[in-house]
Amino acid sequence: MENMIKQKIKQVKKGDRSAFEDVVSFYQNKVYHICFRMIGNAYEAEDLAQEAFIRAYTNIHTFDERRKFSTWLYRIATNLTIDRIRKRKPDYYLDAEVKGTEGLDMYSQLAADQALPEEEVESLELQSYIHKEILALPPKYRGVIVLRYLDELSLQEISEVLDIPVGTVKTRVHRGREALRKRLRHV
Amino acid sequence: MTCNNEAVTLMHKYLDGELKKEEERKLRDHLQNCPACQHHFHELKRSITLVQNAGPVQAPANFTSNVMDNLPKEKKRKNYKRWFHQHPFLTSAAVFFILMFSGIFSAWNQDQQVTVSKQENLVIQDNTVIVPEGVTVNGDLVVRNGDLKIEGKIDGDITLINGDMVHEDDPNPLEGEKYQAYVSGEVNEVNQIFEWMWYHTKNLFQGVFSFGDDE
Known part of the structure; x- marks a missing residue:
């Protein structure tokens, strides 16, 4: 599979657009x-994933073929997503405490038809x-947890994707866990 | 072994798959005797399983075709860029030549004024540099954008750039003995731009290689 992708990337570099279509369909789900998982919203996720592929295409000549394409692609995707999370207004966070209340966060403001956590579990959600x-x-911990347990990347790969030292990845994974x-x- | 630190650190090491044999035994021993840590360990492993079971997510249908529709159209400029990327040597050589030639061209065009390397006792008249009679120039002489008329003596090489030798008295002095008496060194005349370039390059190399022999 790795070889097939390498071949496709070479074709894309030569200007073959249709080869990129295969690359997209291979990696789209990942x-x-x-x-x-990082942004939490299907609409935004689609937008970000699309942007990631477009960036990969326009910057394909900067990709070093000796390296793993998936790592490079995930890096573009995570950077875009982290950027988007940072640019969001802080009041978007459900965790934020509601002004003028004590200990009430945005979860408590959600529509009442949402069940309590325990019931949710019972209702197979x-x-x-x-x-x-x-x-x-x-977000710091979310990124590593998603890459580690949902995409099953090694600590080394995560360090390459996020461009942080392996030691930092470990610390974040530990704290995230x-x-x-808690x-x-x-559940 | 303190539960809060050491054991928990070992648990995380275990979960990262980096536990050594000896540490593994240590952790196992501790877990058998400490219900609190056992619980902690269990919770950690369980939360990982839960997270892994959050399940894969499928990209929306048409995702690939949407991406393909939104790819930027390739521009001509992009092709040049790619060419430059693929041929770094040719690119750098081209840049080098452009810089070199433009430098020399501008140097050629810039100074249209008459300049002489040695001003002492020399007379400049209507773009002609005259070495008056009885004057001896010691060393090399360079005249730019002007003619040179020698009535006196020059003890060294002459370089004429964009100019000629003027000889009023002697119709054919270059081959004549008289002329040889006046100039003890070589006479260089540079009139064409290619000669000018050659002169520059030669000068540069001479400058580089004679650096050591000056003394």
């Missing part, structure tokens, strides 16, 4: 997945519940 819990992690443990212990 890239969309990373964006979706476990997946979407976990998705929310992942999103509730600080502890944060998740959030998911009652």
Whole structure:
């Protein structure tokens, strides 16, 4: 598979647009997945994933063929997503405390037809519940947890994708796991 | 072993798959005796399983065709850019030549004024540099954009750039003995731009290679 992609990338570099179509269809789910888990919103995830592929295409000549294409592509996608998260207004976070209240966060402001966490689990909406819990992690930890456990990248690969030292990746994975443990212990 | 630090660190190392044999035994021993840590460890492993079960997400249908529709059209300029990327040597050679030639051309065009390398006792009249009778120039003489008329003596080489030798008295002095008496060195005349370039290059190389022999 790796070789097939390498071949396609060479063709794209020579100006073959249709070869890029195969690259997109091969990686679309993975890239969309990373964006979706990190940004939490299907519409924005699609927008970001699309942007990531377009950037990869326009900058394909900067890609070093000796390296892994997926790492390079994920890096573009995560950078775009992290950028988008940073640019968001802070009041977008569900975790933010509502002004003038004590200990009430934005979750409490959500429509009442949403069940409580425990009931949600019972109603087999476990997946979407976990998705929310992942999103509730600080972006720093969210990124590594998504790459580590949802895309099953090695610590080394994560360090390359995020361009941070392996030691930092480890620390973030540890803290992310502890944060998740606290959030998911009652499930 | 303190539960809060050491054991938890070992647990994370285990989860990263980086636990050594000895550490693994240590952790196992501790977990058997410490219900709190056992619980902690269990929770960690469980939350990972839960996260992994969040399940894969499929990209929306038409995603690929949407991307393809939104790709920028390739421009002509892009092709040039790619060519430059693929041929770095040719590109750098071209840039080098452009810079070199433009430098020499501008140097050629810039100074249309008469300039002489040695001004002492020399007379400049209507673009003609005259070495008056009885004057001896010691060393090399360079005249730019002007003619040179020698009535006196020059003890060295002459370089004429964009100019001629003027000889009023002697109709054919270059081959004559008289002329040889006046100029002890070589006479260079540079009139064409290619000669000018050649002169520049030669000067540069001479400058580089004679650096050591000056003394």
